[in-house]
Amino acid sequence: MIEAVGLTKRYGAKTAVHNLTFQVRPGMVTGFLGPNGSGKSTTMRMILGLDVPTSGRVTIGGLPYRQLPNAPRRVGALLDAKAVHGGRSAYHHLLSLAQHSGIPARRVDEVLDVVGLRQVARKRSKGFSLGMGQRLGIAAALLGDPQVLLFDEPVNGLDPEGILWVRNLMKRLAAEGRTVFVSSHLMSEMALTAEHLIVIGRGQLLADMSVPDFIAANSAGFARVRTPDGEPQAREKLTATVVEAGGQVLPEPDGALRVTGLPLPRISDLAHGAGIRLWELSPHQASLEEAYMRMTQAAVDYRSTADPRAGYQQPAAPGWGTPPPGGPGEVYPVLPGELPNPYAQQPAPPAGTAPAAPGAGYAPTAPSPFAAPHSAHTPADAAAGRGAAAPRSVPMPAGPAPSTAATPQAPATAAAPAQPSASAPAAPQDAPAPPAAPPAPGQAPRSVPMPAGAAPSTAATPQAPATAAAPAQPSASAPVAPPQQPPTTDTAPAGTAAARRHSEDDAR
């Protein structure tokens, strides 16, 4: 299990991560979401000991990464797939990592098979496509057959087959009892892969809950109602009837009506009473993407301005994606019974910032008249414990806000500051953090042993050195190993296939 408590990271005046407290549990895939620059990579680097927290702590199985015995076999990570020596072949890259971590060479062939790179294993990685490089990074993460895996944007650059493969791989690793922590911007993919979500915005925790709870808490269901095509009077009559009964109606792009505020049976009764035939009356559940956009829209630092050529685009359907009168800062009003999004309290973005062009897909700048109040989460909920599986959203703490809040919404993408690569050197960049607190009494160093009798971890469940042990490789394909830490053999829990294999190999 990964546990962060009050985790904070400042780079000079910049607060990249502020007071994060969460747990990543074994046995499930936990998605790590947040807008660009929200602090996901920084958090992952701190988990892997590549960055030193300014305050707070983060532990894996009760210990900071750098104090983990034989860390490369216990934790594997993909942070930056490009962090590979381009002159080396995939095989030699992995072999180098394996040798630095005391992993037997034959494991290299196993993970090459797992990621499908066997055919090109002897080719120099600088000729690899983005997707091939990503597969190589995943192979490195799997090399040590670790119980804890971190993946930063693992499907980046993969084709549909590769995305499906990664999805299944993550699920399989989690089903084996491992802790799998995955960041991604692909909401549709996260919805299919993750069971639990940790969402951050501008370095702060916004949500820590299951995917269904997240969607339920950050979106509102509505009814799609359709009257027969070619009967506009029926549509108008239904609209008037529903509004009179206290519902809200907005047009859908395809001519249907989106009704909120009334349950489906009531809409049906109203239509029946008014003599209106219906072609459709269906409930609609928001997607993870919609829920995510709703929660994080005010925590987005980097937003594009309107394209001067946007006028050439097809106009959006009436009532769809129209910027609200208050401008882009007005997105999603706070609804009755709903806690305000902490970031929504910020001043409107500077002049020149424009909402997404009409018709550009999901338009977070439109007020959502459909949103029904979601279950309120109190500050007490947020303070109450990180453990719980109970859903909770996290209001902005009363304390000092991260400095990022002072610079909301860069006016244009071009204004976005270059962000350091995840492969940044492992050397601590800040003043040493306060000593990490000792693990909780009685806390086992390994939270979830492999299930007894687990299938050989080989091909199905690879392993990874946490990396970076390879000095010549600046990379983040596998986290940096604690300095001067000789590999030991206590990698996998005793009794597991992995443990037995490593022990035998090491004995040899």
Ligand SMILES: Nc1ncnc2c1ncn2[C@@H]1O[C@H](COP(=O)(O)OP(=O)(O)OP(=O)(O)O)[C@@H](O)[C@H]1O
């Ligand atoms: N070494 C550093 N020095 C200064 N600022 C940094 C450093 N690393 C990260 N930051 C800043 O911290 C903030 C968080 O960056 P981080 O890379 O963690 O975000 P992210 O959520 O991973 O973004 P993305 O989704 O775009 O990868 C950004 O504003 C970034 O510019």
